[in-house]
Amino acid sequence: MNRAPLGLRIAAAAGLLFLHLPLALIFLYAFTTEERSYQFPPPGYTLEWFAVAWNRPDIWAALGLSVRVAATATAIALVLGTLAAAAVARSRFFGRDSVTLLIILPIALPGIVTGIALRSAYSLADIPFSFWTIVVGHATFCIVVVYNNAVARLRRTSGSLVEASMDLGADGFQTFRHVVLPQLSTALLAGGMLAFALSFDEVIVTTFTAGQQTTLPIWMLSELIRPRQRPVTNVVAAMVIAVTFLPILAAYYLTRDGDRIAGQGK
Amino acid sequence: MAALPIDGRDGALRRLSDRLVARPRLLVALFLAPPLLWLGVVYLGSLVALLAQSFFSIDEFSGLIVREWTLKTYGELFRPANLDIIGRTVTMAALVTLVGAVIAFPIAYYAARYARGRTKALFYLAVMLPLWSSYLVRVYAWKLILAREGILAWATERTGTTPLLDAWLALPVVGGPSLSISYTGTFLVFLYLWLPFMILPIQAALERVPGSLLEASADLGARPGQTLRKVILPLALPGVVAGSIFTFALTLGDYITPQIVGSSTLYIGQAVYTLQGTAGNIPLAAAFSVVPIAIMVGYLAVAKRMGAFDAL
Amino acid sequence: MTDPAALSAVRFRGVSRHFGATRAVDGVDLDIAPGAFFAMLGPSGSGKTTCLRLIAGFEQPDAGSIEIFGAPMTGVPPYRRSVNTVFQDYALFPHMTVGANVAYGPMVRGVPRAEREARARELLALVALSGFEDRRPAQLSGGQRQRVALARALINEPKVLLLDEPLGALDLKLREQMQVELKSLQRRLGITFVFVTHDQSEALSMADRIAVFNEGRIVQVGAPDEVYERPQTRFVADFVGGSNVVEPDAAERLGLPRGLYSLRPEKIRLGEIGFAGTVETTLYQGAQRRVVVAVGSDRLAVVAPAERGPLPVGSAVRLFVPPGAAHRMEG
Ligand SMILES: Nc1ncnc2c1ncn2[C@@H]1O[C@H](COP(=O)(O)OP(=O)(O)O)[C@@H](O)[C@H]1O
Ligand SMILES: [Mg+2]
Numbered sequence: 052m053n054r055a056p057l058g059l060r061i062a063a064a065a066g067l068l069f070l071h072l073p074l075a076l077i078f079l080y081a082f083t084t085e086e087r088s089y090q091f092p093p094p095g096y097t098l099e100w101f102a103v104a105w106n107r108p109d110i111w112a113a114l115g116l117s118v119r120v121a122a123t124a125t126a127i128a129l130v131l132g133t134l135a136a137a138a139v140a141r142s143r144f145f146g147r148d149s150v151t152l153l154i155i156l157p158i159a160l161p162g163i164v165t166g167i168a169l170r171s172a173y174s175l176a177d178i179p180f181s182f183w184t185i186v187v188g189h190a191t192f193c194i195v196v197v198y199n200n201a202v203a204r205l206r207r208t209s210g211s212l213v214e215a216s217m218d219l220g221a222d223g224f225q226t227f228r229h230v231v232l233p234q235l236s237t238a239l240l241a242g243g244m245l246a247f248a249l250s251f252d253e254v255i256v257t258t259f260t261a262g263q264q265t266t267l268p269i270w271m272l273s274e275l276i277r278p279r280q281r282p283v284t285n286v287v288a289a290m291v292i293a294v295t296f297l298p299i300l301a302a303y304y305l306t307r308d309g310d311r312i313a314g315q316g317k
Numbered sequence: 318m319a320a321l322p323i324d325g326r327d328g329a330l331r332r333l334s335d336r337l338v339a340r341p342r343l344l345v346a347l348f349l350a351p352p353l354l355w356l357g358v359v360y361l362g363s364l365v366a367l368l369a370q371s372f373f374s375i376d377e378f379s380g381l382i383v384r385e386w387t388l389k390t391y392g393e394l395f396r397p398a399n400l401d402i403i404g405r406t407v408t409m410a411a412l413v414t415l416v417g418a419v420i421a422f423p424i425a426y427y428a429a430r431y432a433r434g435r436t437k438a439l440f441y442l443a444v445m446l447p448l449w450s451s452y453l454v455r456v457y458a459w460k461l462i463l464a465r466e467g468i469l470a471w472a473t474e475r476t477g478t479t480p481l482l483d484a485w486l487a488l489p490v491v492g493g494p495s496l497s498i499s500y501t502g503t504f505l506v507f508l509y510l511w512l513p514f515m516i517l518p519i520q521a522a523l524e525r526v527p528g529s530l531l532e533a534s535a536d537l538g539a540r541p542g543q544t545l546r547k548v549i550l551p552l553a554l555p556g557v558v559a560g561s562i563f564t565f566a567l568t569l570g571d572y573i574t575p576q577i578v579g580s581s582t583l584y585i586g587q588a589v590y591t592l593q594g595t596a597g598n599i600p601l602a603a604a605f606s607v608v609p610i611a612i613m614v615g616y617l618a619v620a621k622r623m624g625a626f627d628a629l
Numbered sequence: 630m631t632d633p634a635a636l637s638a639v640r641f642r643g644v645s646r647h648f649g650a651t652r653a654v655d656g657v658d659l660d661i662a663p664g665a666f667f668a669m670l671g672p673s674g675s676g677k678t679t680c681l682r683l684i685a686g687f688e689q690p691d692a693g694s695i696e697i698f699g700a701p702m703t704g705v706p707p708y709r710r711s712v713n714t715v716f717q718d719y720a721l722f723p724h725m726t727v728g729a730n731v732a733y734g735p736m737v738r739g740v741p742r743a744e745r746e747a748r749a750r751e752l753l754a755l756v757a758l759s760g761f762e763d764r765r766p767a768q769l770s771g772g773q774r775q776r777v778a779l780a781r782a783l784i785n786e787p788k789v790l791l792l793d794e795p796l797g798a799l800d801l802k803l804r805e806q807m808q809v810e811l812k813s814l815q816r817r818l819g820i821t822f823v824f825v826t827h828d829q830s831e832a833l834s835m836a837d838r839i840a841v842f843n844e845g846r847i848v849q850v851g852a853p854d855e856v857y858e859r860p861q862t863r864f865v866a867d868f869v870g871g872s873n874v875v876e877p878d879a880a881e882r883l884g885l886p887r888g889l890y891s892l893r894p895e896k897i898r899l900g901e902i903g904f905a906g907t908v909e910t911t912l913y914q915g916a917q918r919r920v921v922v923a924v925g926s927d928r929l930a931v932v933a934p935a936e937r938g939p940l941p942v943g944s945a946v947r948l949f950v951p952p953g954a955a956h957r958m959e960g
Binding site for chain 1: 324330331333334335337338341342345348349351352353355356357359360361362363364366367370420421423424426427428430431440441442443444445446447449450451452453454455456457458459460461462464465466467468470471509512513516541562566567569570571572573576577586589590593599602603606609610613617
Binding site for chain 3: 323324326334335338339
């Protein structure tokens with residue numbers, strides 16, 4: 052393998068720096084002693100704000116709601132995404148492309164369209180905002196993430212495995228349990244984690260479906276627009292980055308041999 | 318063991334399995350029903366509701382929604398102020414897409430052609446992590462960077478380039494009182510946010526160009542620059558188009574970034590947001606949100622013709 | 630069914646399976662005797678695999694009926710049929726060990742662990758893979774995977790074993806070795822083997838009955854020598870071992886009654902007597918040479934023993950067609 056030209060290496064490195072320096076900055080600011088402004092370099096460093104953030108009940112409440120929403124939306128997306136993948140990957144039927152398009156549509160159209168569409172549907176149907184109005188929106192755009200992972204795996208596994216299982220005496224349910232599910236498990240785990248990360252972080256659709264409820268991203272958004280205690284926001288931002296890295300890394304390692312780019316569904 | 322030609326063992330599940338295996342179409346229908354019901358009722362239903370509202374209008378005196386079919390609301394889109402918003406948003410989306418492609422290409426090219434083994438995995442993660450990490454936090458990071466007392470001001474001061482920055486800010490249109498209150502700031506943040514969405518499809522497209530093709534081109538006497546222009550760029554184009562679907566759609570629909578970093582002018586997303594919220598003009602908000610849908614449908618149609626879907 | 634002696638292991642009556650406009654299997658009648666080593670031979674796309682899948686139960690016929698040992702199979706799912714398959718790509722479960730793969734059949738039938746593991750060891754011993762229980766399929770060579778697939782398919786003691794081009798992925802030497810092993814295994818177990826191949830020499834050397842497929846139909850069924858020596862159609866003559874097809878006009882020129890004949894190249898003698906011709910092409914094949922000779926306007930393939938020496942292109946030869954060498958065909 053020959054080496055890349057110098058110009059290419061510099062351009063690639065600069066691009067990656069552009070992607071990562073801002074994230075590094077977030078961590079730096081979580082430790083600053085400066086309260087009033089975003090002064091750089093920070094005049095001093097402290098761990099104080101972690102303690103302050105830890106004792107803020109509003110943050111915990113927002114975090115709790117976000118986790119519950121993400122867990123529920125992921126569970127729904129896992130079921131629906133897997134079913135859709137099983138149907139599309141295994142058979143050709145009339146309208147198959149339309150089904151694929153329908154699954155992709157919620158992320159292909161701008162989030163604000165999904166948001167306002169759901170909101171106007173809720174208001175037309177007189178549905179009051181609740182935990183479930185958030186979950187419904189999140190599950191809708193999480194389906195595609197699970198679907199993409201499951202479809203990629205199903206395409207890669209030999210179709211004759213299912214036939215081999217039935218040939219050896221396993222009925223449909225035994226085949227599902229002993230052959231299909233083990234084949235899919237890591238892809239579903241990866242898809243589930245990515246769906247969780249997607250939902251946990253979502254703000255555009257959520258502002259339309261949450262009403263007065265505050266998820267963690269909505270909490271952050273209000274802090275961004277009207278900062279109250281900047282250092283606490285810095286700490287929460289750093290924690291959010293740290294926490295979302297984990298499922299992404301895990302999803303990567305679960306799908307790395309073979310399935311192309313688990314995360315492209317976002 | 319099973320010496321019978323027919324295995325007669327029974328059980329409720331086994332009998333259910335018998336029925337489903339005998340009718341593969343029924344099985345596919347059963348698989349499809351829940352996701353299709355969900356997406357059809359919840360999602361398409363909502364979109365239809367939205368579309369329907371865009372054909373209603375608002376009574377100018379009472380501020381109430383008049384539920385009568387009319388194209389009046391769409392007519393309002395063509396007011397100069399609204400056309401401005403649409404033009405500004407589309408221009409921004411196009412610029413972000415173009416510059417994004419230029420910055421993304423070297424990264425994608427390096428990752429596809431030169432990175433191997435561990436380096437490749439690192440490259441991949443280096444693109445994936447920002448892609449999946451918190452959108453808001455990443456916008457927030459730019460607030461830190463562009464702030465008056467932030468790192469950018471510090472860096473220009475240290476390198477003595479502050480006059481340069483000031484000169485840029487003094488320019489019409491792209492300038493402003495500070496970067497965080499200018500089109501340049503909004504542009505930078507959009508570029509940063511959507512760059513990973515551009516890198517991945519280009520990389521995927523480049524990975525599919527066999528190395529032997531480049532060797533063949535060199536073998537036939539092409540200089541590296543010629544190979545790039547005549548072979549690599551055309552083959553990477555579907556990837557660029559696929560990536561631009563994301564950068565375009567995401568910029569068209571964003572109402573948060575310009576609110577946090579940017580001048581006070583509106584983008585489509587913000588217009589939709591304020592119209593449905595404080596203004597309570599749901600019909601116009603609905604009509605406005607049809608604009609990005611229409612643009613994206615047109616865009617997807619063109620992209621499909623260019624074979625971009627294979628690179629998704 | 631009244632006469633057990635006449636019971637077929639597999640019986641097709643007017644079976645068709647169409648995919649859209651493709652008639653994959655088109656009105657097939659077939660009887661496979663119990664204990665037979667039965668080969669389905671035909672070019673790619675002639676419907677052999679579909680026939681096998683119909684027997685296994687992965688496909689249902691659009692028309693006609695299938696019986697296995699007298700039991701009608703309409704609507705019977707694969708897991709209720711006492712038939713097992715060795716798949717073309719082996720279809721070993723990648724997430725299971727070799728031992729678990731082989732023990733899969735008894736496992737889903739609820740056989741206790743210790744018993745089914747002992748049974749799996751027996752079967753692995755049968756295919757000469759003792760001690761491979763804990764490996765993964767990915768850690769095996771092609772030939773070893775093939776044996777695992779065989780052991781796994783045999784553990785349920787099926788009444789019919791289906792093999793879809795089981796040797797297609799192996800190299801020549803391994804293939805010849807496996808041909809011998811499969812044949813002797815089948816003799817020992819006495820199970821009916823139905824075996825798909827597009828390789829005529831494989832079919833001839835292994836099977837005791839051959840069905841030749843073409844375009845979804847069976848064009849001839851018979852013992853290997855029958856199919857080889859006495860092809861009934863032009864297609865069989867040509868596909869099974871490249872026989873000379875002698876058209877009616879040429880037959881008259883060769884002194885035969887007018888009609889369509891198949892004339893095996895190795896039956897024609899090159900020598901001092903007979904029709905005069907010139908060598909057009911010659912193909913050295915080790916033990917023999919395959920030579921195409923032009924006799925007037927006709928062309929005949931001839932096989933000459935290698936020790937006869939080189940036959941340069943253009944050299945003059947004489948061909949002798951012994952009486953009875955040509956076999957008259959139907960059409
Ligand atoms: N599931 C299917 N869908 C559509 N066409 C099929 C299917 N299975 C087989 N065919 C077609 O039926 C014909 C016979 O196929 P097959 O039985 O696999 O032939 P063989 O095994 O002799 O090569 C081929 O033309 C093939 O393309
Ligand atoms: Mg076949």
